[in-house]
Amino acid sequence: MDNFKIGQEAIIVKSFSEKDVEIFSEVSGDHNPVHLDEDYAKDSIFKKRIVHGFLYGSLISAIIGTKMPGPGSIYLHQEINFRKPVYLNERVTALVRITGFKPEKSLIFLDTFCYKNDNELIIDGKAIVKMV
Numbered sequence: 313m314d315n316f317k318i319g320q321e322a323i324i325v326k327s328f329s330e331k332d333v334e335i336f337s338e339v340s341g342d343h344n345p346v347h348l349d350e351d352y353a354k355d356s357i358f359k360k361r362i363v364h365g366f367l368y369g370s371l372i373s374a375i376i377g378t379k380m381p382g383p384g385s386i387y388l389h390q391e392i393n394f395r396k397p398v399y400l401n402e403r404v405t406a407l408v409r410i411t412g413f414k415p416e417k418s419l420i421f422l423d424t425f426c427y428k429n430d431n432e433l434i435i436d437g438k439a440i441v442k443m444v
Contacts (some may be wrong), residue, residue, distance in 0.1 A: 320410045322380035324371045325413065327401050328363045336367045362397040367434055369394075370423045376441055380408055381420055382391030387442040390424070396434045404428050408439070418443040 333347055346353035346362055355360040374386055375431055398404060405427045412421035419442055426435035 314358070316413075318410055318412065319379065320365060321407055322375050323405055323407045324375050324379070325326065326368075326371060327403050328367060328398070330361075331398055332367065333363055333400065334362070338363050340364065340366070341352070342366075353441075357424065358397050358399075359372045362366055362427075363400065363401055363402075365392075365394045365398075365435075368398050368404045368406075368426055371404060371426060372408060372435075372437075375406055375408045376439065379443055380410070381443055384444050385420075386442040386444055387439065389438075390421075391437040392424075393436050394434070395436065396432060398428055398434055402428045403430075404434070405430065406435075416419055 337343055337348055342364055346356050346363055350361055365410060373387060376385055408426045409423045410420060411423050413419065419440055422439040422441065424437045424439050425433065428434050
């Protein structure tokens, strides 16, 4: 934990294609037509197909497992608030920020966010990670 400091951040940027959504639907078993059927989605509150929230939310996990704190960290807790939908091929930026530590238990506390179009908040939450 000596390598980390409060306020430290890491990001990942990605877009999700139609193929990404279809693969996630198969892997997760979430076949909600609002993700897969354009005609159905047209009549929804979203007016077109949306990306699964947990698909773009998984970018937070990618940061935790690969960048900060990185390999060997154990994801213990995540709160997620979904604020806005993400449509196919929109650019999503996930950001994780360190907010605190509990060294005696090897815990790191994080604020977690996802944005689209660089500044529209689509996810906010908190996470707890254990370093091993």
